[in-house]
Amino acid sequence: MCAPVIPLSFAKNTRGLRSQLKDSVPVTGMGPQVGAYGVQDTLRSGFSSVKNELLPSHVLELSEKNFQLNQDKMNFSTLRNIQGLHAPLKLQMEYRAARQIQRLPFLQSSHLALDTLKGNDESISFEDILNDPAQSEMMGEPHIMVEYKLGMM
Amino acid sequence: MALSNVVETPASGFNFENVSRNVALDGLLEGGHAKAPKPMKTGTTIAGVVCKDGVVLGADTRATSGEVVADKMCAKIHYISPNMYCCGAGTAADTEKTTDLLSSNLTIFSMTSGRNPRVVMAVNILQDMLFRYRGQIGASLILGGVDCTGNHLYTVGPYGSIDNVPYLAMGSGDLAALGILEDRFKPNMELEDAKELVRDAIHSGIMSDLGSGNNIDICVITKQGVDYIRPYQESEYKDKRQRRYKYRPGTTSILTEKIVPLELEVVQETVQRMDTA
Numbered sequence: 001m002c003a004p005v006i007p008l009s010f011a012k013n014t015r016g017l018r019s020q021l022k023d024s025v026p027v028t029g030m031g032p033q034v035g036a037y038g039v040q041d042t043l044r045s046g047f048s049s050v051k052n053e054l055l056p057s058h059v060l061e062l063s064e065k066n067f068q069l070n071q072d073k074m075n076f077s078t079l080r081n082i083q084g085l086h087a088p089l090k091l092q093m094e095y096r097a098a099r100q101i102q103r104l105p106f107l108q109s110s111h112l113a114l115d116t117l118k119g120n121d122e123s124i125s126f127e128d129i130l131n132d133p134a135q136s137e138m139m140g141e142p143h144i145m146v147e148y149k150l151g152m153m
Numbered sequence: 154m155a156l157s158n159v160v161e162t163p164a165s166g167f168n169f170e171n172v173s174r175n176v177a178l179d180g181l182l183e184g185g186h187a188k189a190p191k192p193m194k195t196g197t198t199i200a201g202v203v204c205k206d207g208v209v210l211g212a213d214t215r216a217t218s219g220e221v222v223a224d225k226m227c228a229k230i231h232y233i234s235p236n237m238y239c240c241g242a243g244t245a246a247d248t249e250k251t252t253d254l255l256s257s258n259l260t261i262f263s264m265t266s267g268r269n270p271r272v273v274m275a276v277n278i279l280q281d282m283l284f285r286y287r288g289q290i291g292a293s294l295i296l297g298g299v300d301c302t303g304n305h306l307y308t309v310g311p312y313g314s315i316d317n318v319p320y321l322a323m324g325s326g327d328l329a330a331l332g333i334l335e336d337r338f339k340p341n342m343e344l345e346d347a348k349e350l351v352r353d354a355i356h357s358g359i360m361s362d363l364g365s366g367n368n369i370d371i372c373v374i375t376k377q378g379v380d381y382i383r384p385y386q387e388s389e390y391k392d393k394r395q396r397r398y399k400y401r402p403g404t405t406s407i408l409t410e411k412i413v414p415l416e417l418e419v420v421q422e423t424v425q426r427m428d429t430a
Contacts, residue, residue, distance in 0.1 A: 057173040060289055064167060067285065105161070122265055124257045125282070127166040140159035148160040 091117075105149045106142040108134050192244050193218040194291075196364025197229060198326030199240035200334065200354040201295045201306045203319045204347035207375035208297035208304050211351035212240045213326070213359050214384065215366040222366070230372045230381065234259050234270055237298030238372050238379065242324035243311060244291040251292045255279055272298040272305040276315055284313030293323050299374050326358030326365040333357050348373065352385060359388075 076088035098117055102109035115121045196217040201210045216224035224245075231239045231252040239255070241248025255278055259270040275296055283290055294309045308316045308323060320338045322330035333354040342350070352369055359365045368384035 057176065058169045059287060060167070061169040061172070063287070064169075122261050124254055124261070125166075126254075129254075131163060131165045131168050133162045133165055136163050138159050138163070139155045140162070141155045141157045144157055145160060 104142070105145040106140055191219050192246065193223050194244055194364075196362075197240075197242040197324030198322065198330050198355050198358025198362060198365040199229060199242050199295050199324050200322040200327075200330045200351050200358070201240065201297045201320065202334070202338065202342070202347045202351050203297075203304050203306050204342045204344055206304075206344050207299050207373060208306055209344070209347045209351050210238055210240050210295065210297045210372045210374070211355045211385075212370050213355055213365040214368045214370060215364065216245055217364050225367045226384075228370070228383070230370055230383075232256060233275060233296070233298070234263070235379070236269060236300055236374065237272060237275055237296065238374060238381070239275075239297075240295040240323070242293045242295075247290045247292040248294065251279070251282065251290060252294070254282070269300060271300045271302060272296065272307065276307045276309060279309045280313045280315055282313075283309065283311060288312040295321055295323055297374060299376055304374075322354060322358070324358070324365065326362030329361035330354035330358040344373065344375070348385075356386075 076092070079087045079091070094117055095114065098113035099111075101113050102111065112121075193216055196215065197213060199210070199212040201208060210230055212229040214225065214227050214229065215222055216227040227245070229240055229242070229248075231241060231249065233239050233252060233256045237259075239252050241252060255275055258278055259275060262274070263270055275298070279294065279296070283292065288311045291311050292309075293311055295306070296309060297304075297306045299305075306318060306321055308318070308321050319340060320334045322334060324330075331354075334350065337350055337353075348371055351371060355365075355369045359367075359369070367388050369386045370381075370383045371385040372382070373380040
């Protein structure tokens, strides 16, 4: 497996933005409210409020949600412009393979291979300090989490 | 207790669940009179000067929380790497955590690559991090260091703007400090002159600004090493607090003394051996 050419954690991609003008930031709904048939799952997430769903309440909420996705998109697009189509294709194939090395959804997986590929093992950011999922106070029902992961819910 | 509405593990990093609740609470508490507590700001004067042999950084030591002095001996010059130090103004927690993260990242980098980090690398990491959070992290930093390319002094604003200049002041007392620096700065100064200049700049910031005060810290970074002088100068306005409020023996005079012996007789004696192995 070849290591990525650009250290992804420290790349500044100002030129990649121009090719991204067509794709906009995907605006996903705030919270896991879609249940069966694409309707609000009232039993699990309570009554819906239009205000809560439409507007993010904090300036950073939307940008932080999609930050990693957008960074990856920009990096791959720059890589494609520099080295050709094969480079992002190869990298994405490796990411897809490494992402499958994990435990069941309700257990803690280390994501070691994925972190090494992405360069996250050589940097520390707020994702490593705050809200560590290993110390989360809420535990999910294992059956429901597996069903959600498999798309059966 | 397993909850059935949690379908995925929560994402790590910042959590925005309580933002709408906080906004709603702000107006509700006591009809809008009581507000949420304010974070501790440093309300500072920090300054830096590039001289012939290295970089001199200076800072005052007062941290304020609203109108109250929260810390009289606050350390505002943070360690980044053996050849780089950083002064921080703005919200105290933000500057500390940001410089801590920066220092950790640079240590990991120098361990994996086997090189000493350059000042530009630290500045770029800071810039990326602060711009990502769009100024919500209130940290204005002065980063100074000596590396293989020379002596550098950079300023990083809370939104991620950087500037590379030979002399610098930031914080609430920066206008006063900049006046002194603009007047007496010369390129390629001697080390002692640079230390005096930074001391005078911070002193004028302390005198003219309410948010700065108490002692002056100086940090001198040269190719040979770092001299972190804390405090370089203590303030003349020290209060004489006692810190011990017990009465010393003999404060009240003894008028009379009467001793009554208590007669005790031994009724029963048992010996229990304690195992101290």
